[in-house]
Amino acid sequence: MKRVNSYSHGGEITRDLASMAFLFILRYATLRELNAPFFISNEEASTNMETVQQAEDDAQYGAAPHLPRLRWTRILAISIFALALNFQWAALGTIILPSQVFKMVGDLDKGTALAFVLIPGAFVSLFSNPLFGWLSDRTRGRLAVWGRRRPYILLGTLASMFCLGWMATAPNVLTLAIAYALTQFVSNAAQAPFHALLPDIVPPEQRGLTSGVISLMLIFGNIGGVLVAGNLINSSLPLASYTQGLWLTYGLIIAVLLVFMLITLIFVRELPVQAHSAEAEQAATGTTRKPWYTLPAMRTLAASLVVALLAWGLITLWNTWRVAGLEISSNFEQVIIEIIITVGILRLFDFRPRRDPDFAWVLATRLIMMLGIYTIQSFLQYYMRDVVHAPHPEQQTTTFLIIVSLTSLLSAFAAGWISDYLGRKRVIYISGALMAVVGVVFVVTQSLQLVIAAGAIFGLGYGAYQSVDWALVADTLPSQKNHARDMGVWNVALSLSQVIAPVLGGPLLDSFARAGHPVLGYQVIFGMSIIYCIAGTITVRFIRGVKG
Structure with a gap:
């Protein structure tokens, strides 16, 4: 009699259950998409179907689609996954990674070791963002029935949850760097297609408003991430107590990603994609699709x-x-x-500054402005420890970032809405000036009270910039057919700034610390952040196709 391998049978059952769960989530999302009374009434749905069909035909034959105006509930559904993403990155970049590195290597080499952890992850992000955007744009066939964006959001988020668990248990700096790089890679599988939802679905006249809502979600994510991580993690505690708080923080990040990913899959309605073969599409459009x-x-x-x-x-x-x-x-x-x-x-990925100068200047502006922001953010916790001499640096960093986030709320939504009427550039001029002022405060003072107060000013500038940044790139995307790829290229500026800021700042801090002048090291790198913010307000002037 043939013996049954129970272990193999159990593996097949597990795979079947996983497949059923995957299909259930996407199937429910599609059914919800076709009949969504939470967002629009049945009468409105039937009225909008002609508009959606026209948009599909226009897109197929190369014209820019006419997108219907969205109700606020749909704008919220498109934006809400940004909260989970920023919850993750704010907690990791500001609290978790600096504290993990400090706990592993001690005080003298923490700046260089932090750069060692951050750089590979940022490098992976350089190519993975446009890569997954490019793949998402070219999704055809049966998978495209679920949309070009949502399958990537689902699979990328699930993989991120696994990698975050690996980061939580990393025993040394090398393992932490590898796990962080892998987290960046799989997270971008979800992130790049998600970013494309804004130009895909939102009409131009509502992009400033939607960009403002996305900024609000980013700020809420910032508040939640630093509040949770800052209160649960304390590097001054014994290793056992510290590890317990660290694992709990990673667990909460995983839970937030899962919940908001499901909300996005269920309630976001993508424009339908025809599952034509490549040959049929080429015959209809009269063009030949070139392989990569x-x-x-x-x-x-x-x-x-x-x-x-x-x-x-x-x-x-x-x-x-x-x-x-x-x-x-x-x-x-x-x-x-x-x-x-x-x-x-x-x-x-077909980035050509001479052909698309406005898009190139948007990338340059983002790169320079984010250099100023990441120079402050990456070393803020160490600044609280070495210059301000805060007794609990993680908690003081959390307080600073919560104040930044709360004042960002005041400027983010208003700036996005105002930019639809007064122009994007003016908002960036003001935001860059405000953030440069904060760099000056960091250079000239060692008072905790003044530093915390400066957080309010930084928040006003940061919220306004984040709000307009999304609308600015949506206005200047060079291709109607490659939104996710181009949004991925846009995110290269963010990834590159994450590489450059710690590499320039970390060794500088360690050099001045070894020479016995730690405060001077912080004054130098925060002086650099002032220059970055001023330069970013200058480069935005060269964007010709956007209202000033």
């Missing part, structure tokens, strides 16, 4: 790798021969190589 592995693309990729290898070789020779008695640090070497590869990635 075209000869020019391969040449671009190969050239980037060759230049990166040459740069690595030259830096290695420089350090071997000790040219001019100077040695290039490994972190700085990594940034140079990553910038070279970033240029290749941008070219690979």
